[in-house]
Amino acid sequence: MAFFLETLMGGLMAGMLYSLVALGFVLIFKASGVFNFAQGAMVLFAALAMARFAEWIPAWLGIDNMIVANVLAFMVAGVIMFVVAWCIERLVLSHLVNQEGTTLLMATLGITYFMEGLGQSLFGNDIYQINIGMPKDPILAFDSVFEGGVLINKEDLIAALIAALLVAALSIFFQKTSTGRALRAVADDHQAAQSIGIPLNRIWVIVWCVAGLVALVAGMIWGSKLGVQFTLTTVALRALPVIILGGLTSVPGAIIGGLIIGVGEKLSEVYIGPLVGGGIEIWFSYVLALVFLLFRPQGLFGEKIIDRV
Amino acid sequence: MFYRENGQFKTTYQADQQIFPIRQDRLAIGLILVLAFFVVPSLADDYFFRAILIPFTIMSLAALGVNILVGYCGQISLGSGAFMAVGAYGAYNFFVRFPDMPLVPALLLGGLCATFFGILFGLPSLRVRGLYLAVATLAAQFFSDWMFLRIKWLLNDSDSGSVSVSGLQVFGIPIESALSKYLFCLSVLVVMALLAKNLVRSAIGREWMAMRDMDVAAAVIGIRPMYAKLSAFAVSSFIIGVAGALWAFIYLGSWEPAAFSVEVSFRLLFMVIIGGLGSIMGAFFGAAFIVVTPIALNLFLPALFGLFGLQISTAGLSHAELMIFGGLIVWFLIVEPHGLAKLWSVAKQKLRIWPFPH
DSSP: OHHHHHHHHHHHHHHHHHHHHHHHHHHHHHHHOOOOTTHHHHHHHHHHHHHHHHHHHHHHHOOOOHHHHHHHHHHHHHHHHHHHHHHIIIIIGGGSTTOOHHHHHHHHHHHHHHHHHHHHHHHOSSOBOOOOOOOOOEEEEOTTTSSSOEEEEHHHHHHHHHHHHHHHHHHHHHHHSHHHHHHHHHHHOHHHHHHTTOOHHHHHHHHHHHHHHHHHHHHHHHHHHHOBOGGGGHHHHHHHHHHHHHOTTOHHHHHHHHHHHHHHHHHHHHHTHHHHTSOOHHHHHHHHHHHHHHHOTTOSSSOOOOOOO | OOOOOTTOOOOSHHHHTOSSOSHHHHHHHHHHHHIIIIIHHHHOOHHHIIIIIHHHHHHHHHHHHHIIIIIISOOOOSOHHHHHHHHHHHHHHHHHHSTTOOHHHHHHHHHHHHHHHHHHHHGGGGTOOTHHHHHHHHHHHHHHHHHHHHOGGGGTTOSSSOEEOOOOEETTEEOOSHHHHHHHHHHHHHHHHHHHHHHHTSHHHHHHHHHHHOHHHHHHTTOOHHHHHHHHHHHHHHHHHHHHHHIIIIIISEEOGGGGOHHHHHHHHHHHHHHOTTOHHHHHHHHHHHHHHHHHHHHHHHHHHHHTTOOOOHHHHHHHHHHHHHHHHHHHHHHOTTOHHHHHHHHHHHHHHTTSOO
16 A cells, blocks of 8 residues: 555656646647647756756856855746747747648757757757755655555655646736736637737747746756756657647646646556566556547547537 | 640540649659669669668658658658558568568568558547647557567567568569669559559548548548548558568668657658648658758768868767758748648649740
8 A cells, every 4th residue: 555655656746747848838839829849858958058057157156055056047047948939939930820730840840859959069968967955865654554654755745846836826827917818818819819919929939938937947857856868858758648638728737637647657657567568658658648538539628629610 | 845735635534534644744754763763773872872762762652651641631640650660570570480471572561560550549530630649649659669679579589679681582683782672662662652642543532631621521521531531541551561661671671669769750740741741742852851961961061060170079960960950840841831842833833834924
């Protein structure tokens, strides 16, 4: 039982991180109808920028304080992500308005290649560490309930907390601020939003900036867990089942989908994996999402698809 | 000037329905075939065959298959690499497990394996479509990656995880030299392209296109969605499977699952989109672009940097290549979202009415 709970917790934590990446996908898809494959590259790019500036800034300015250095690095990386978002909107997407979804998807794949190359030539291609001072030692919980208790990684707990905070902040931003309302209006109906005077281009830049920020947070957490390296881009592929499970257009869907995928992945790996030779988590999550899709083709929380001839 | 159909009257149904109705087209195709089969082999050297021509012919074949699914039937697929892998490993198993198995039947049987795999993973297309389907087909990709890594039986219990074939021959002619490999791939490509071209202008091809343009409307006028979609998956994955088997047997010789990773799927989709969706010609253009660009960059970038007196490391070079490749793709999509085949047809139309603009 304790072991099951431990696996479950591990799955939930991993799921939280998947939701963070999935959130970036959903935000952009909702607002601009672009399926942004470059989200993984953005996570890598942001994490690389953060890791390198956290190294460089103390060397340049002579700051010893790790927290100050990290905050500064985070801010610099954030600014870089804003610039990236602006460039993507200006140079690529504004030229591709009204194109088909497939063409846009392929354009973001092109951006992916570009950003992978750019990120690695600017910041180097070794494995870097992001040290934001997360405690590594596990804590024991429920040891009064079960024998032996349940081991929980403190690091995971903090990561989940940051993710939850980010989601809360985003939902406040979307629900309460006027920019957030404009974003939701655009997501709802481009033409109607434009006709009441919402500038589409500016909204798209903002959405890409927000997605860049989400990528930065995701990159920071993944990076401090696993180290910043090229394989971080595959995180995007791990997060894809999450969004089709939750629905491409739903923010709560991304969160809940992430948790379901995270738990499903870990449980299947532990309980089914040994029977078939292990390593099944990567495709199992896709199959899990497919099973859900068979019953709800628009995902759990996606908008109902209505077909008219 | 020369490209004009004036005076070419069709007096029989047969003439009206032939595959290339314009005489100049027939001549051009004949000329290209002669060029490909006789002139190119006498000009090209070994490196040119191995680095460009053989990958180009095989990738064109694969792109042809992807184009049937994505371009004609409108089902976006990111699982093409998996179909190639199933074709390759299927052919491999038939080839090594049955003694004296000839090469061509092994390739075709590999294609059949891919067909079944494609139909299986095409089933979600009956429920979901568009980007949801694209993600759903990634399931095929990751499943095949795992399958060919972990299930040792499929690898003929090879310990290293990589498999290899040798002693290939067709009708007693050994396929060893670069020239014979090229000619073999080219022959397969020509036959398949002809079949595909005929298929897409037949009843079933029109069903696929109706499905692509609007599946609900197509269903209303009596096209069975299940039959149309799954047949597109079947035909497409058969062609992709044969291409995968060729890629493994002829081009690689010995390979492991990483040869058919998700990257291959992306590249195939690029070929189709840059070449032009829904065009047999486009598959060739796209394959040429995607195969040749990295090689050209690899050759010219060091020279270019040298021109400015810059030294560049190998890692830096590969990053610069990645950037330029990505940038080129984006640029292409912006200037010509309908692909190179569209440029081709515009040029043809212009030629047809030249010198009068209307």
